[in-house]
Amino acid sequence: MSTKLLHISGKRIIVGVSGGIAAYKSAELIRIFKRAGAEVRVVMTHDAARFVTPLTLGTLSESEVLSEIFPENEDGSWTKHVNLGLWADIFVIAPATAHTIAGLANGSCDSMLTAIALSARCPILVCPSMDHDMFVHASTTTNLEKLASFEYHVLEPDHGELASGLVGKGRLPEPEAIAAAVNEILAGVVGPLSGKTVLVTAGPTRESIDPVRFVSNRSTGTMGYMLAEAARDLGARVILVSGPTNLSPPDGVLTIEIESTSEMAEAVGQHDDADVVIMAAAVADFKPESVHDSKIKKSSVDGDLSLRLQRTTDILATLGANKHDGQILIGFALETDDGIQNATGKLERKKLDLIVLNNPSEEGAGFGTTTNRVDIISPDGDVEKLPVLDKQQVARRILERVVDLIP
Numbered sequence: 001m002s003t004k005l006l007h008i009s010g011k012r013i014i015v016g017v018s019g020g021i022a023a024y025k026s027a028e029l030i031r032i033f034k035r036a037g038a039e040v041r042v043v044m045t046h047d048a049a050r051f052v053t054p055l056t057l058g059t060l061s062e063s064e065v066l067s068e069i070f071p072e073n074e075d076g077s078w079t080k081h082v083n084l085g086l087w088a089d090i091f092v093i094a095p096a097t098a099h100t101i102a103g104l105a106n107g108s109c110d111s112m113l114t115a116i117a118l119s120a121r122c123p124i125l126v127c128p129s130m131d132h133d134m135f136v137h138a139s140t141t142t143n144l145e146k147l148a149s150f151e152y153h154v155l156e157p158d159h160g161e162l163a164s165g166l167v168g169k170g171r172l173p174e175p176e177a178i179a180a181a182v183n184e185i186l187a188g189v190v191g192p193l194s195g196k197t198v199l200v201t202a203g204p205t206r207e208s209i210d211p212v213r214f215v216s217n218r219s220t221g222t223m224g225y226m227l228a229e230a231a232r233d234l235g236a237r238v239i240l241v242s243g244p245t246n247l248s249p250p251d252g253v254l255t256i257e258i259e260s261t262s263e264m265a266e267a268v269g270q271h272d273d274a275d276v277v278i279m280a281a282a283v284a285d286f287k288p289e290s291v292h293d294s295k296i297k298k299s300s301v302d303g304d305l306s307l308r309l310q311r312t313t314d315i316l317a318t319l320g321a322n323k324h325d326g327q328i329l330i331g332f333a334l335e336t337d338d339g340i341q342n343a344t345g346k347l348e349r350k351k352l353d354l355i356v357l358n359n360p361s362e363e364g365a366g367f368g369t370t371t372n373r374v375d376i377i378s379p380d381g382d383v384e385k386l387p388v389l390d391k392q393q394v395a396r397r398i399l400e401r402v403v404d405l406i407p
Protein backbone atom coordinates (compact mmCIF):
# COMPACT_ATOMS: atom_id res chain seq x y z
CA MET A 1 0.00 0.00 0.00
CA SER A 2 1.13 3.49 -0.69
CA THR A 3 2.24 5.25 2.49
CA LYS A 4 0.40 8.28 1.05
CA LEU A 5 -2.94 6.79 2.17
CA LEU A 6 -1.84 5.73 5.64
CA HIS A 7 -4.60 7.51 7.49
CA ILE A 8 -7.19 5.46 5.62
CA SER A 9 -5.93 2.17 7.06
CA GLY A 10 -8.37 0.74 9.60
CA LYS A 11 -10.95 3.49 8.99
CA ARG A 12 -14.68 3.06 8.34
CA ILE A 13 -15.77 4.81 5.20
CA ILE A 14 -19.24 5.24 3.71
CA VAL A 15 -19.18 5.89 -0.02
CA GLY A 16 -22.33 7.68 -1.16
CA VAL A 17 -23.02 7.43 -4.88
CA SER A 18 -25.59 9.61 -6.60
CA GLY A 19 -26.88 9.40 -10.15
CA GLY A 20 -24.38 10.95 -12.51
CA ILE A 21 -22.28 9.51 -15.31
CA ALA A 22 -19.20 9.68 -13.06
CA ALA A 23 -20.79 7.04 -10.80
CA TYR A 24 -18.59 4.49 -12.60
CA LYS A 25 -15.55 6.04 -10.87
CA SER A 26 -16.94 5.05 -7.48
CA ALA A 27 -16.03 1.43 -8.23
CA GLU A 28 -12.34 2.33 -8.42
CA LEU A 29 -12.63 4.59 -5.37
CA ILE A 30 -14.00 1.69 -3.31
CA ARG A 31 -11.11 -0.52 -4.48
CA ILE A 32 -8.58 2.11 -3.43
CA PHE A 33 -10.15 2.40 0.03
CA LYS A 34 -10.22 -1.38 0.44
CA ARG A 35 -6.60 -1.73 -0.68
CA ALA A 36 -5.62 0.98 1.81
CA GLY A 37 -7.13 -1.14 4.60
CA ALA A 38 -10.49 0.61 5.16
CA GLU A 39 -13.85 -0.96 5.88
CA VAL A 40 -16.31 0.32 3.28
CA ARG A 41 -20.11 0.56 3.13
CA VAL A 42 -21.89 1.89 0.08
CA VAL A 43 -25.11 3.85 -0.16
CA MET A 44 -26.57 4.63 -3.58
CA THR A 45 -29.46 6.74 -4.73
CA HIS A 46 -31.97 5.02 -7.02
CA ASP A 47 -30.67 7.01 -9.98
CA ALA A 48 -27.08 5.96 -9.27
CA ALA A 49 -28.13 2.35 -9.84
CA ARG A 50 -28.91 3.30 -13.47
CA PHE A 51 -25.23 4.08 -14.03
CA VAL A 52 -23.47 1.40 -11.99
CA THR A 53 -24.97 -1.74 -10.48
CA PRO A 54 -25.30 -2.34 -6.74
CA LEU A 55 -23.87 -5.80 -7.48
CA THR A 56 -20.59 -4.25 -8.66
CA LEU A 57 -20.25 -1.91 -5.70
CA GLY A 58 -21.44 -4.55 -3.22
CA THR A 59 -18.88 -7.03 -4.51
CA LEU A 60 -16.03 -4.51 -4.35
CA SER A 61 -16.99 -3.22 -0.89
CA GLU A 62 -17.73 -6.74 0.39
CA SER A 63 -20.93 -5.53 2.00
CA GLU A 64 -24.58 -5.04 1.18
CA VAL A 65 -25.29 -1.83 -0.73
CA LEU A 66 -27.97 0.36 0.83
CA SER A 67 -30.43 2.49 -1.05
CA GLU A 68 -33.88 1.88 0.45
CA ILE A 69 -34.68 4.01 3.46
CA PHE A 70 -37.59 1.67 4.20
CA PRO A 71 -36.33 -1.76 3.11
CA GLU A 72 -38.92 -4.37 2.19
CA ASN A 73 -37.58 -6.95 4.62
CA GLU A 74 -38.68 -5.07 7.66
CA ASP A 75 -36.37 -6.15 10.48
CA GLY A 76 -36.12 -2.92 12.39
CA SER A 77 -33.37 -1.86 10.02
CA TRP A 78 -35.03 1.42 9.06
CA THR A 79 -32.73 3.00 11.65
CA LYS A 80 -29.74 1.94 9.56
CA HIS A 81 -29.11 5.54 8.51
CA VAL A 82 -28.56 6.45 12.16
CA ASN A 83 -26.37 3.43 12.88
CA LEU A 84 -24.28 4.00 9.78
CA GLY A 85 -23.96 7.69 10.48
CA LEU A 86 -22.50 6.84 13.87
CA TRP A 87 -20.39 3.94 12.58
CA ALA A 88 -18.42 5.90 9.99
CA ASP A 89 -15.14 7.78 10.36
CA ILE A 90 -15.91 9.64 7.13
CA PHE A 91 -18.74 9.86 4.58
CA VAL A 92 -17.63 10.51 1.01
CA ILE A 93 -20.27 11.47 -1.53
CA ALA A 94 -18.81 10.88 -4.99
CA PRO A 95 -20.23 11.77 -7.37
CA ALA A 96 -22.55 14.32 -5.77
CA THR A 97 -25.08 15.49 -8.36
CA ALA A 98 -26.75 18.92 -8.28
CA HIS A 99 -29.92 17.19 -7.04
CA THR A 100 -28.13 15.41 -4.18
CA ILE A 101 -26.27 18.60 -3.25
CA ALA A 102 -29.61 20.43 -3.11
CA GLY A 103 -30.99 17.67 -0.90
CA LEU A 104 -27.98 17.88 1.41
CA ALA A 105 -28.20 21.67 1.58
CA ASN A 106 -31.89 21.54 2.51
CA GLY A 107 -31.73 18.74 5.06
CA SER A 108 -33.86 16.54 2.86
CA CYS A 109 -34.06 12.91 3.95
CA ASP A 110 -36.01 11.34 1.15
CA SER A 111 -33.11 9.07 0.24
CA MET A 112 -30.92 6.82 2.36
CA LEU A 113 -27.91 8.86 1.22
CA THR A 114 -29.19 12.23 2.46
CA ALA A 115 -30.67 10.66 5.61
CA ILE A 116 -27.24 9.27 6.52
CA ALA A 117 -25.69 12.70 5.98
CA LEU A 118 -28.16 14.17 8.47
CA SER A 119 -27.37 11.49 11.05
CA ALA A 120 -23.60 11.45 10.54
CA ARG A 121 -21.30 12.78 13.22
CA CYS A 122 -18.20 12.15 11.11
CA PRO A 123 -16.64 14.49 8.52
CA ILE A 124 -18.47 14.55 5.16
CA LEU A 125 -16.68 15.05 1.86
CA VAL A 126 -18.86 16.12 -1.06
CA CYS A 127 -17.42 15.68 -4.56
CA PRO A 128 -19.65 17.60 -6.99
CA SER A 129 -19.91 16.26 -10.51
CA MET A 130 -22.20 17.71 -13.16
CA ASP A 131 -22.28 19.72 -16.34
CA HIS A 132 -20.45 23.05 -16.32
CA ASP A 133 -23.56 25.23 -16.46
CA MET A 134 -25.24 23.32 -13.69
CA PHE A 135 -22.11 23.67 -11.56
CA VAL A 136 -21.81 27.43 -12.01
CA HIS A 137 -25.57 28.04 -11.60
CA ALA A 138 -26.31 30.28 -8.63
CA SER A 139 -28.48 27.57 -7.12
CA THR A 140 -25.59 25.05 -6.98
CA THR A 141 -23.13 27.71 -5.81
CA THR A 142 -25.47 28.74 -3.01
CA ASN A 143 -26.07 25.12 -2.00
CA LEU A 144 -22.33 24.42 -1.90
CA GLU A 145 -21.77 27.52 0.23
CA LYS A 146 -24.44 26.21 2.56
CA LEU A 147 -22.67 22.84 2.78
CA ALA A 148 -19.42 24.61 3.61
CA SER A 149 -21.24 26.46 6.40
CA PHE A 150 -22.29 23.03 7.78
CA GLU A 151 -18.55 22.28 7.83
CA TYR A 152 -18.86 19.73 5.03
CA HIS A 153 -15.69 19.42 2.97
CA VAL A 154 -16.17 20.12 -0.72
CA LEU A 155 -13.72 18.81 -3.32
CA GLU A 156 -13.56 21.16 -6.31
CA PRO A 157 -14.44 19.38 -9.55
CA ASP A 158 -11.86 19.24 -12.35
CA HIS A 159 -11.98 21.26 -15.51
CA GLY A 160 -12.17 19.17 -18.68
CA GLU A 161 -14.35 17.29 -21.13
CA LEU A 162 -17.83 16.66 -19.81
CA ALA A 163 -20.35 13.98 -20.75
CA SER A 164 -22.44 16.61 -22.57
CA GLY A 165 -19.56 17.18 -24.98
CA LEU A 166 -18.96 20.60 -23.48
CA VAL A 167 -15.65 21.52 -21.90
CA GLY A 168 -15.69 23.19 -18.50
CA LYS A 169 -15.64 22.68 -14.79
CA GLY A 170 -17.65 19.79 -13.38
CA ARG A 171 -15.64 16.60 -13.90
CA LEU A 172 -15.39 14.33 -10.89
CA PRO A 173 -11.71 14.24 -9.86
CA GLU A 174 -9.96 10.91 -10.39
CA PRO A 175 -10.48 8.34 -7.60
CA GLU A 176 -6.83 8.71 -6.48
CA ALA A 177 -7.39 12.44 -5.91
CA ILE A 178 -10.58 11.78 -3.95
CA ALA A 179 -8.77 9.17 -1.82
CA ALA A 180 -5.94 11.66 -1.17
CA ALA A 181 -8.50 14.25 0.00
CA VAL A 182 -10.08 11.67 2.31
CA ASN A 183 -6.65 10.76 3.67
CA GLU A 184 -5.94 14.40 4.38
CA ILE A 185 -9.22 14.91 6.23
CA LEU A 186 -8.64 11.77 8.29
CA ALA A 187 -5.08 12.88 9.01
CA GLY A 188 -6.87 15.90 10.55
CA VAL A 189 -5.03 15.54 13.83
CA VAL A 190 -2.57 18.34 13.51
CA GLY A 191 0.21 17.57 15.89
CA PRO A 192 3.92 18.10 16.27
CA LEU A 193 4.59 15.06 14.05
CA SER A 194 2.17 16.03 11.23
CA GLY A 195 3.78 15.38 7.87
CA LYS A 196 6.40 13.06 9.41
CA THR A 197 6.66 9.34 8.82
CA VAL A 198 7.52 7.28 11.87
CA LEU A 199 8.57 3.65 11.44
CA VAL A 200 8.23 1.49 14.54
CA THR A 201 9.24 -2.16 14.94
CA ALA A 202 7.67 -4.31 17.63
CA GLY A 203 7.50 -7.80 19.03
CA PRO A 204 9.84 -10.72 18.73
CA THR A 205 11.22 -12.29 15.58
CA ARG A 206 11.09 -16.03 15.01
CA GLU A 207 13.86 -18.05 13.45
CA SER A 208 12.80 -21.43 12.12
CA ILE A 209 14.55 -24.64 13.05
CA ASP A 210 12.20 -26.79 10.98
CA PRO A 211 8.59 -26.34 9.74
CA VAL A 212 7.18 -26.65 13.28
CA ARG A 213 9.89 -25.30 15.60
CA PHE A 214 11.55 -21.96 16.02
CA VAL A 215 13.89 -19.90 18.22
CA SER A 216 12.34 -16.70 19.61
CA ASN A 217 12.06 -14.58 22.77
CA ARG A 218 9.46 -13.41 25.28
CA SER A 219 8.62 -10.02 23.73
CA THR A 220 4.84 -9.35 23.57
CA GLY A 221 5.11 -6.28 21.34
CA THR A 222 3.15 -4.03 23.75
CA MET A 223 5.80 -1.31 24.01
CA GLY A 224 6.15 -1.05 20.22
CA TYR A 225 2.38 -0.94 19.64
CA MET A 226 2.04 1.82 22.26
CA LEU A 227 4.81 3.77 20.54
CA ALA A 228 3.02 3.40 17.18
CA GLU A 229 -0.24 4.70 18.69
CA ALA A 230 1.48 7.57 20.48
CA ALA A 231 3.20 8.65 17.24
CA ARG A 232 -0.12 8.43 15.36
CA ASP A 233 -1.83 10.55 18.01
CA LEU A 234 0.83 13.24 17.50
CA GLY A 235 -0.15 13.42 13.83
CA ALA A 236 2.54 11.20 12.27
CA ARG A 237 2.05 8.69 9.48
CA VAL A 238 3.00 5.49 11.21
CA ILE A 239 4.31 2.24 9.78
CA LEU A 240 4.48 -0.61 12.26
CA VAL A 241 6.60 -3.63 11.37
CA SER A 242 5.55 -6.31 13.80
CA GLY A 243 6.74 -9.77 14.66
CA PRO A 244 4.15 -12.33 15.87
CA THR A 245 2.06 -10.94 18.76
CA ASN A 246 -1.45 -11.33 20.15
CA LEU A 247 -2.18 -7.62 19.64
CA SER A 248 -4.61 -6.13 17.12
CA PRO A 249 -3.12 -3.77 14.55
CA PRO A 250 -3.70 -0.19 15.77
CA ASP A 251 -6.25 1.87 13.82
CA GLY A 252 -4.78 4.35 11.41
CA VAL A 253 -1.39 2.66 11.35
CA LEU A 254 0.01 0.70 8.41
CA THR A 255 0.91 -2.61 10.05
CA ILE A 256 3.23 -5.02 8.26
CA GLU A 257 3.39 -8.44 9.86
CA ILE A 258 6.60 -10.44 9.55
CA GLU A 259 8.15 -13.43 11.25
CA SER A 260 11.89 -13.64 10.81
CA THR A 261 14.66 -11.10 11.24
CA SER A 262 15.38 -11.13 7.52
CA GLU A 263 11.69 -10.38 6.80
CA MET A 264 11.83 -7.53 9.32
CA ALA A 265 15.01 -6.22 7.70
CA GLU A 266 13.34 -6.29 4.30
CA ALA A 267 10.18 -4.51 5.50
CA VAL A 268 12.24 -1.86 7.30
CA GLY A 269 14.44 -1.47 4.22
CA GLN A 270 11.37 -0.64 2.13
CA HIS A 271 10.57 2.28 4.43
CA ASP A 272 14.06 3.34 5.48
CA ASP A 273 13.39 6.88 4.27
CA ALA A 274 11.14 7.41 7.34
CA ASP A 275 11.85 10.60 9.30
CA VAL A 276 11.97 8.66 12.56
CA VAL A 277 12.74 4.97 13.14
CA ILE A 278 12.08 3.43 16.53
CA MET A 279 13.44 -0.12 16.80
CA ALA A 280 11.46 -1.46 19.76
CA ALA A 281 11.45 -5.02 18.42
CA ALA A 282 13.32 -7.72 20.27
CA VAL A 283 15.15 -8.88 17.18
CA ALA A 284 16.76 -12.31 17.33
CA ASP A 285 20.54 -11.92 17.28
CA PHE A 286 21.06 -15.50 16.11
CA LYS A 287 19.26 -17.92 13.81
CA PRO A 288 19.76 -21.60 13.08
CA GLU A 289 22.48 -21.97 10.48
CA SER A 290 20.25 -24.19 8.38
CA VAL A 291 16.48 -24.71 8.38
CA HIS A 292 15.30 -28.30 7.96
CA ASP A 293 12.75 -28.75 5.17
CA SER A 294 10.86 -31.39 7.13
CA LYS A 295 10.26 -31.93 10.83
CA ILE A 296 13.31 -33.25 12.66
CA LYS A 297 12.39 -36.66 14.05
CA LYS A 298 13.90 -37.75 17.38
CA SER A 299 14.63 -41.07 15.77
CA SER A 300 16.88 -39.35 13.22
CA VAL A 301 19.08 -37.89 15.98
CA ASP A 302 21.71 -39.87 17.78
CA GLY A 303 21.24 -38.80 21.43
CA ASP A 304 21.22 -35.01 21.95
CA LEU A 305 20.63 -32.47 19.20
CA SER A 306 23.00 -29.54 18.72
CA LEU A 307 21.85 -26.41 16.95
CA ARG A 308 24.44 -24.20 15.33
CA LEU A 309 23.32 -20.58 15.33
CA GLN A 310 24.63 -17.81 13.14
CA ARG A 311 24.35 -14.03 13.50
CA THR A 312 21.38 -12.27 11.96
CA THR A 313 21.60 -8.89 10.22
CA ASP A 314 21.71 -6.01 12.69
CA ILE A 315 18.86 -3.94 11.26
CA LEU A 316 19.47 -0.88 13.40
CA ALA A 317 23.23 -0.87 12.80
CA THR A 318 22.52 -1.02 9.04
CA LEU A 319 20.16 1.96 9.35
CA GLY A 320 22.78 3.82 11.41
CA ALA A 321 25.46 3.19 8.79
CA ASN A 322 23.19 4.60 6.05
CA LYS A 323 21.50 7.32 8.07
CA HIS A 324 19.76 10.06 6.05
CA ASP A 325 20.26 13.72 6.78
CA GLY A 326 17.99 14.74 9.64
CA GLN A 327 16.77 11.17 10.22
CA ILE A 328 16.17 10.23 13.85
CA LEU A 329 17.08 6.71 14.98
CA ILE A 330 15.97 5.34 18.33
CA GLY A 331 17.08 1.99 19.71
CA PHE A 332 16.20 -0.09 22.73
CA ALA A 333 18.68 -1.86 24.94
CA LEU A 334 17.76 -4.66 27.27
CA GLU A 335 20.50 -5.04 29.83
CA THR A 336 20.73 -6.89 33.10
CA ASP A 337 24.27 -5.66 33.95
CA ASP A 338 26.18 -2.40 33.38
CA GLY A 339 23.08 -0.95 31.75
CA ILE A 340 24.13 2.65 31.11
CA GLN A 341 27.58 1.67 29.87
CA ASN A 342 26.32 -1.09 27.54
CA ALA A 343 23.43 0.99 26.22
CA THR A 344 25.73 3.95 25.55
CA GLY A 345 28.06 1.62 23.63
CA LYS A 346 25.14 0.53 21.42
CA LEU A 347 24.01 4.12 20.93
CA GLU A 348 27.47 5.04 19.65
CA ARG A 349 28.03 1.89 17.54
CA LYS A 350 24.63 2.15 15.84
CA LYS A 351 24.77 5.98 15.46
CA LEU A 352 21.55 6.53 17.39
CA ASP A 353 19.92 9.75 18.53
CA LEU A 354 18.49 8.14 21.66
CA ILE A 355 18.57 4.74 23.28
CA VAL A 356 15.93 3.49 25.68
CA LEU A 357 17.42 1.26 28.34
CA ASN A 358 15.39 -1.25 30.27
CA ASN A 359 16.30 -3.97 32.68
CA PRO A 360 13.79 -6.86 32.67
CA SER A 361 14.81 -7.90 36.17
CA GLU A 362 13.73 -4.55 37.68
CA GLU A 363 10.34 -4.44 39.32
CA GLY A 364 7.62 -3.09 36.98
CA ALA A 365 9.77 -3.51 33.86
CA GLY A 366 10.33 -5.98 31.05
CA PHE A 367 8.37 -8.47 28.93
CA GLY A 368 4.70 -9.17 29.50
CA THR A 369 4.17 -6.38 32.05
CA THR A 370 1.74 -3.48 31.58
CA THR A 371 4.30 -1.08 33.03
CA ASN A 372 7.90 -0.32 32.25
CA ARG A 373 10.84 1.51 33.83
CA VAL A 374 13.29 2.97 31.41
CA ASP A 375 16.19 5.38 31.12
CA ILE A 376 16.44 7.50 27.97
CA ILE A 377 20.07 8.10 27.06
CA SER A 378 21.24 10.69 24.54
CA PRO A 379 24.58 10.95 22.69
CA ASP A 380 25.81 13.73 25.01
CA GLY A 381 25.59 11.27 27.90
CA ASP A 382 22.44 12.75 29.41
CA VAL A 383 20.33 10.10 31.17
CA GLU A 384 16.62 10.77 31.76
CA LYS A 385 15.48 8.31 34.41
CA LEU A 386 11.72 7.71 34.17
CA PRO A 387 9.74 6.23 37.05
CA VAL A 388 7.66 3.05 36.68
CA LEU A 389 4.87 4.08 34.31
CA ASP A 390 2.20 2.43 32.16
CA LYS A 391 3.74 1.43 28.83
CA GLN A 392 1.40 3.97 27.18
CA GLN A 393 2.89 6.74 29.35
CA VAL A 394 6.42 5.51 28.63
CA ALA A 395 5.62 5.63 24.92
CA ARG A 396 4.37 9.22 25.22
CA ARG A 397 7.50 10.29 27.13
CA ILE A 398 9.73 8.73 24.45
CA LEU A 399 7.74 10.48 21.72
CA GLU A 400 8.10 13.81 23.55
CA ARG A 401 11.86 13.37 23.25
CA VAL A 402 11.48 12.53 19.55
CA VAL A 403 9.46 15.73 18.99
CA ASP A 404 12.30 17.74 20.60
CA LEU A 405 14.76 16.20 18.14
CA ILE A 406 12.76 16.99 14.97
CA PRO A 407 14.83 19.49 12.98
Ligand code: CTP
Residues within 6 Å of the ligand: 261, 279, 280, 281, 282, 283, 284, 285, 312, 313, 314, 315, 316, 317, 330, 331, 332, 333, 334, 346
Ligand atom coordinates in the same frame (compact mmCIF):
# COMPACT_ATOMS: atom_id res chain seq x y z
N1 CTP B 1 18.52 -4.75 16.80
C1 CTP B 1 18.41 -4.81 15.43
N2 CTP B 1 18.83 -5.94 14.76
C2 CTP B 1 19.35 -6.99 15.42
C3 CTP B 1 19.45 -6.93 16.83
C4 CTP B 1 19.04 -5.81 17.48
O1 CTP B 1 17.96 -3.85 14.81
N3 CTP B 1 19.72 -8.06 14.76
C5 CTP B 1 18.08 -3.52 17.48
C6 CTP B 1 17.02 -3.76 18.53
O2 CTP B 1 15.73 -3.60 18.01
C7 CTP B 1 17.33 -2.69 19.55
C8 CTP B 1 18.81 -2.47 19.42
O3 CTP B 1 19.18 -3.01 18.15
O4 CTP B 1 16.71 -1.45 19.24
C9 CTP B 1 19.63 -3.11 20.50
O5 CTP B 1 19.43 -4.46 20.49
P1 CTP B 1 20.35 -5.51 21.29
O6 CTP B 1 20.00 -6.86 20.82
O7 CTP B 1 20.23 -5.22 22.75
O8 CTP B 1 21.74 -5.03 20.80
P2 CTP B 1 23.03 -5.80 20.51
O9 CTP B 1 23.97 -4.74 20.06
O10 CTP B 1 22.71 -6.92 19.59
O11 CTP B 1 23.44 -6.25 21.99
P3 CTP B 1 23.81 -7.52 22.88
O12 CTP B 1 25.26 -7.49 22.90
O13 CTP B 1 23.19 -7.16 24.19
O14 CTP B 1 23.21 -8.74 22.28
